[in-house]
Amino acid sequence: MxxxxxxxxxxxxxxxxxxxxxxxxxxxxxxxxxxxxxxxxxxxxxxxxxxxxxxxxxxxxxxxxxxxxxxxxxxxxxxxxxxxxxxxxxxxxxxxxxxxxxxxxxxxxxxxxxNVSLSDKKEANKVKRQVWSSMSSKQNLVDFTFRGVSVGKAVYDTYLRVTKKATVDLVDPKLEGLFFEALLLLxxxxxxxxxxxxxxxxxxxxxxxxxxxxxxxxxxxxxxxxxxxxxxxxxxxxxxxxxxxxxxDHTVYKDKFRVLSPAKQGECLRLGKALIEKRLNGALDDGVVYMARSAYSGKTSVEGLESESGRRPLIFMLHSFSDSPHIYKNMVFPDFWEWIVQSLEFIETNKLYDKYNIFIKPHPNRFQYEDKFVAQLKEKFRFTRILDDKINNQAFGNCNAAAIVSVYGSVAPEFTTMGVPVILCGDNPTAAYDFAFNAQTKDEYFELIRRADELCLDPDKLNQVYEFMYMHFIRSTGVxxxxxxxxxxxxxxxxxxxxxxxxxxxxxxxxxxxxxxxxxxx
Structure with a gap:
């Protein structure tokens, strides 16, 4: 009460x-x-x-x-x-x-x-009856649009947030209720x-x-x-x-950078390099100041993280499961839970745990109730090791990691700078560049996981990282x-x-x- x-x-x-x-x-x-x-x-x-x-x-x-x-x-x-x-x-x-x-x-x-009238409710109900049966998969829900509005993504993200779940339950009456409410608002x-x-x-x-x-x-x-x-x-x-x-709009970064004079480009690259170096030293700049603490603070020595028995670490950086997964244009998997579960199932089926030590780092800004989802991963996939979310990310640059894996995390420019390949699988601010390995399909993504230890970074692409840091975090676009x-x-x-x-x-x-x-x- x-x-x-x-x-x-x-x-x-x-x-x-x-x-x-x-x-x-x-x-x-x-x-x-x-x-x-x-x-x-x-x-x-x-x-x-x-x-x-x-x-x-x-x-x-x-x-x-x-x-x-x-x-x-x-x-x-x-x-x-x-x-x-x-x-x-x-x-x-x-x-x-x-x-x-x-x-x-x-x-x-x-x-x-x-503003709501009885006729509005009748119209929304009519539409729901016509289309709800077609929501037979999570991806169908994500892709659903009506009258030019991304209803499916809005419903999906809202469901995760209000129910405090990691993924949608297609037979949950609450999901159907949210779907109706979205149509009514529309x-x-x-x-x-x-x-x-x-x-x-x-x-x-x-x-x-x-x-x-x-x-x-x-x-x-x-x-x-x-x-x-x-x-x-x-x-x-x-x-x-x-x-x-x-x-x-990260798709315009490269074109906007190209029109700058050579002298201005050089200055921008220096500023971008300085910013990424400060971040790796633990500074909270405007790009990550929403974080409770820097991901590059704390201890850098982690027992058992280094390569052992010829197996190199493969490290999955989790997202907050219910925090608007569809904020960007698209992603290979319907949500963050499906991403990590299908990734670990692929590793289990192909016995890639014989090739890699599999580590999972929870998102430091996750909701507290999401700890149970992390525990479920550990219970289901016994070959994984859950890391402390307070570990300094520099530790992953010092352990000869095969790769860092994320959907669209800010880790891409950071670990690339440290010399660690980054595997992504969704639209993200770095997508206009190719310093990270960004898969467009599940087949591409799983192949990158399979051969993560073969991925090589091109040191010449470091300038891409500095360009990105300038264009995304420093370039003035208004206030x-x-x-x-x-x-x-x-x-x-x-x-x-x-x-x-x-x-x-x-x-x-x-x-x-x-x-x-x-x-x-x-």
Missing amino acids: NKYLALVYDSFFFTGKERGCLWSKKEDLVLPKPRTEGVILVDLPHVSNQLVENLAVSKSFSEHSGNKVEYYVPNIYYANRSLVVRCLGKWLSNFFKASTFARKVGAYHGLSIS VVAEKYFQSRKVNYVFLGHSVYVNWQIVSDLAIKYGAKVFVTFNSRFPPLHCVNENRGLQTL SFSDYPFKRWKPAEKIIGFNCRYSDFSYIKFSKILQPYLQKYI
């Missing part, structure tokens, strides 16, 4: 310090009167740090475009609950703390459970976009059902979509510029992280009042920082 009371309280009230900090910024966030029929749709997070960011960005765009600001409350899924919850949800939605504050600064209601949101001229959309994510459906539809109807607090490079990112993804007041992560610092990191925020200063970035979108 206390859990539900806390949830209700959190929906309607900000904490004492958070409330005081937020209301002190109210006058700074008051929105201008609209001058055109155009609309800005803004996501309303329940965390005030993110709420202030979204409203501040919306205000800046509204000032320059004259567009009206409307808000999106991601609670349409309440329409798939009991009658009591549906009715209360529709009524109470107007009194949620974020909605109340947004109206106080001049935002108008745009999209929420209040139906309702599409009517919203058809009824208005929405020019800009600001969301915290462009993954998971509540955000990916809206993002994909907004792009379909000609809006510019920006990811705010879950974007990293830059801290405010237009997803239209990368196939609807909330990551940078710089150092100038942006809404810092996502502050390394090596205990934050008091985590949700009030905007306490020194000034809209006048922020709008000046943002103005050069937004000019090309107005």
Whole structure:
């Protein structure tokens, strides 16, 4: 009961310090009167740090475009609950703390459970009945699109996150329920976009059902979509510029680098090299500052890691199983669990444990509940050894490892620099380069695993690593992280009042920082 009371309280009230900090910024966030029929749709997070960011960005765009600001409350899924919850949800939605504050600064209601009609539910149910039976495999679900929207990926990632599972269960009623909720949001949101001229959309994510459906539809109807607090490079990112993804478009890196002058290229390579060397020495730069600690800190001596009996280490770097596996364009396996299980099954079937010592390193930023999945791997595949997630990754560069294996981890440039081959099997920021061994199919991937000890790195490709580090982490594409007041992560610092990191925020200063970035979108 206390859990539900806390949830209700959190929906309607900000904490004492958070409330005081937020209301002190109210006058700074008051929105201008609209001058055109155009609309800005803004996501309303329940965390005030993110709420202030979204409203501040919306205000800046509204000032320059004259567009009206409307808000999106991601609670349409309440329409798939009991009658009591549906009715209360529709009524109470107007009194949620974020909605109340947004109206106080001049935002108008745009999209929420209040938009849902009985005909919307009937339409979503009709579509579900037509297509649900075709979700006969995990890959079918991943690949499912409807009206140009990546419904399958959104449902898949949301299911993993809300059920705290490592992979989907295709016969789980919860999965079918989520599928319906995604279709319902699609139906309702599409009517919203058809009824208005929405020019800009600001969301915290462009993954998971509540955000990916809206993002994909907004792009379909000609809006510019920006990811705010879950974007990293830059801290405010237009997803239209990368196939609807909330990551940078790495496919253009090489072409953009080629047009630089030789002198500028040399300077960029030096900067990229300096950055990777700092990271390998334990520094947390903007690219990895979300990590609780550097992967290159801690002990580098690990008993039993070195080659033995002619068997070289083959090291699998796990991902967080339920943390948006489909954030990039594609991957060879439907999810991270299928990747590691099928990899270990291939090793077992072909007795490659006679050729390699198989090690698994859990992701240091995994959710705590994922420890049971790691234990299941150890129980099922007795030839594996689970490593401490606090081991310094430098240890893997000193043990004559055959290869490091990941789906799309940041380890590719790091271990390549250390002279260790990296095997990948999905779209990832390094995919435009070939310093890592990136498989496009399962056959290619398993063949790379089979002959991992034969893979050789070309030392001439180190410049590719430095080029990548510059293009992905240093090159300015808009607002710089150092100038942006809404810092996502502050390394090596205990934050008091985590949700009030905007306490020194000034809209006048922020709008000046943002103005050069937004000019090309107005």
